[in-house]
Amino acid sequence: MPLKTKPRQGFAGLWNISFGFFGIQIGFALQNANMSRIFQSLGTSLDDLPALWVAAPLTGLLVQPIIGHMSDRTWLGRLGRRRPYFLAGAIMAALSLFVMPLAPALLFAAVMLWVLDASLNISMEPFRAFVGDMLGKDQHAAGYAVQTAFIGAGAVVGSIFPYLLERMGVSNEAAAGGIPDTVRYAFWFGGAALFAAVLWTVLTTNEYSPDEMAAFDGPADEAAADHNVRVLAGRGFTSSAVWIAAGAAVIAAVVAWGLEKEVYLLGGLLAAYGLAxxxxxxxxxxxxxxxxxxxxxxxxxxxxxxMKRLALAQFFSWSALFIMWINTTPVVAQYFFGAPTAESPNYQEGANWVNVLFTVYNGVAAIAALALLPFLARRIGRVMTHVVALLCGAAGYASFFVFRTPEMLLLSEVGVGIAWASILAMPYAILASSLPQRKLGIYMGLFNVFVVVPQLLVATVMGSITKRFFPTEPIYTMAFAAGVMVLAALAMLRVPRDA
Structure with missing residues (x-):
């Protein structure tokens, strides 16, 4: 019996499938642009920021493969298999955003970051597979482009809201050990917007039933589905021992060389994977x-x-992004506003300008996803489009050393925005068209391991590098970001051009 073709989705269908990501990205944008600010306002030092940020990637590392595996095997009647996770994660994330600005102490804020990121990941991971579920291969690029546009738009709203609140007269001053009202109200707004956007996708989409998916993709081949488990059964324990030994070596290096304590986590994760x-x-x-x-x-x-070749490019590109998210606030505040600490008079003004910068790169990403990237992909292919975009991002980071005024940094964010759009669209479009649909959730979850592992690496190692080599000059972290983004572009050259 010939396989059926998935119906083509019009603009309304593409909108409904990905609109929930608009709300999820509002949550991520508020987190990315403001958590360093919240931590510093509550009393942490610049050296300790990476350790506090460890919560975000660690939860992604643990949550995404599990949710991907579970969502491949879930079917809750009218609610489907991906949408239950959209809804559960949105409820928890919205509650976290409401509670976060009430943090009375640094530990509370760090715990809430952990809960918030876990919740966002529960909602986000199935959205990647959802596009592949709902669209035929000929629409994958369009589907991920629309999703990226919503990511950019949501990030614009989340990033700019504290700045707009200040312009509307809301206080941007923080009492000693407190959080400004601009941030507080922005988080509350973000929680409501996140829940409403995800609910829109839940209510306006109907997932294909297991029988319909079988008609599109063919009946499940149980032998093929268990192939990797059979291969696993034939393996010895040597590789597991190597992972455990590598973790022990990292822990021993921390003790012997006096590295930062957060590097213990890296060693623990290596050993834990070996044991698992x-x-x-x-x-x-x-x-x-x-x-x-x-x-x-x-x-x-x-x-x-x-997938392995794409994963290497993801590893480098997300390493660069995480360096930017952690360090942009202290870099901009110190070098462009003369505020090296959170107690400096212009610190909050510099932190709000970072919200503007993040708004610009996300706005550029939304436009690039719908206009520039499809144009380039038609002419030079998806792989080379991604290479060009990553090099634009590297140029954006490097320009921090060239520009001298806060306003000029807006040009830096154009390059970063083009790279961000491509990172969110091109690898997933390439991947979704090449993976078996029955395992789309788990493979998308595993692919995102190469999003969160580099973040963990940055969070655990970057603090030691900064403290040892340039403890009072955080701008050099942008040089690291530029170099790592170039490595990502070089890694993409290993991916077949016709992918």
């Missing part, structure tokens, strides 16, 4: 099904070659 893989191999060897852990480890070790 050993358990998964043992379960697979026993037969009778390896469970969720076995499937996740098996699918991770059995990733398609194209």
């Amino acid at each position: 893989s050993a358990v998964a191999i043992a379960l697979a060897k026993r037969g009778g099904g390896a469970g969720m852990l076995g499937h996740i480890v098996g699918d991770f070790s059995g990733m398609p070659e194209l």
